[in-house]
Amino acid sequence: MNVKEELNKLPLEAKSPFELRVNLGRELPESDVRTALATGDMGFLHSFTTGSTVDGPGVRVVAWTTGCQFRCLYCHNPDTWTMSNGIPVTLEKATTELRKYRAGLKVMSGGFTLSGGEPLMQDRFAVKLLSAAQAMGIHTALDTNGSLGDRLTDAELDKIDLVLLDIKSWDAKRHRRLTGMEVGPVLDFARRLAALRRPIWVRFVLVPGLTDDLEDTAQIARFSASLGNVERVDVLPFHQMGRFKWKELKLDYKLADMRTPTLESVERACAQFRAEGLKAF
Ligand code: SF4
Numbered sequence: 195m196n197v198k199e200e201l202n203k204l205p206l207e208a209k210s211p212f213e214l215r216v217n218l219g220r221e222l223p224e225s226d227v228r229t230a231l232a233t234g235d236m237g238f239l240h241s242f243t244t245g246s247t248v249d250g251p252g253v254r255v256v257a258w259t260t261g262c263q264f265r266c267l268y269c270h271n272p273d274t275w276t277m278s279n280g281i282p283v284t285l286e287k288a289t290t291e292l293r294k295y296r297a298g299l300k301v302m303s304g305g306f307t308l309s310g311g312e313p314l315m316q317d318r319f320a321v322k323l324l325s326a327a328q329a330m331g332i333h334t335a336l337d338t339n340g341s342l343g344d345r346l347t348d349a350e351l352d353k354i355d356l357v358l359l360d361i362k363s364w365d366a367k368r369h370r371r372l373t374g375m376e377v378g379p380v381l382d383f384a385r386r387l388a389a390l391r392r393p394i395w396v397r398f399v400l401v402p403g404l405t406d407d408l409e410d411t412a413q414i415a416r417f418s419a420s421l422g423n424v425e426r427v428d429v430l431p432f433h434q435m436g437r438f439k440w441k442e443l444k445l446d447y448k449l450a451d452m453r454t455p456t457l458e459s460v461e462r463a464c465a466q467f468r469a470e471g472l473k474a475f
Pocket residue numbers: 262263264265266268269270271272274310311312339
């Protein structure tokens with residue numbers, strides 16, 4: 195059996211996104227990786243999970259891609275940072291997998307969410323898979339850190355019914371310290387989606403002492419409200435479910451002793467978004 199045949203036999207479905215997966219695509223020849231990225235006929239997936247109720251409207255099937263250029267201090271899936279940790283999956287196999295759920299997703303008013311990692315690291319695959327899902331009549335969502343939005347044309351954005359946009363911080367310095375990357379492209383992508391009237395759900399991870407600065411949250415709230423296309427905001431309390439992954443991967447986890455935010459601080463952040471007229475949960 196050759197490398198590709200062996201990889202095709204690996205199970206796509208994970209029990210949860212917290213399953214640690216590493217080096218699954220390492221054996222794939224470099225030339226195949228380059229072709230895959232250029233054509234989008236193959237992608238690298240950590241896994242598929244089913245039954246999510248937190249990654250878009252209704253019940254969702256979620257495909258978790260590998261590859262991310264951010265290095266968020268609170269990332270709970272650092273095994274998705276490296277593309278070669280994922281299973282190389284042909285577009286055909288991913289589409290066939292998704293087709294199995296089409297009828298059920300319709301009944302449950304759900305859909306398909308492409309998450310990661312950062313899905314737009316594999317922008318050609320992302321576009322092809324989301325287009326295939328939409329062509330099957332499945333509602334499509336892209337969960338993204340927003341910094342690679344430039345890779346998609348306006349016509350390609352039409353294939354995405356909803357963008358789940360992570361805004362991690364407003365302040366440029368804090369954003370850099372938190373993620374290693376600039377916030378500007380994220381905000382530019384949000385503005386572009388607003389100009390195109392494409393719906394956004396903002397996701398904001400609340401970490402005590404890191405992202406709970408009241409003025410910072412207020413700025414994100416004001417910005418989100420000013421866009422006019424933000425349908426809701428999810429305030430996501432930091433948790434430690436990914437701590438074991440940092441340890442297994444021998445990464446320096448700076449938040450090992452970080453506590454989860456109090457209910458009051460989560461409610462306070464939600465209230466800041468609501469004060470700007472947004473729905474926040
Ligand atoms: S953008 Fe998401 S996947 Fe990438 S490092 Fe941040 S939390 Fe992790």
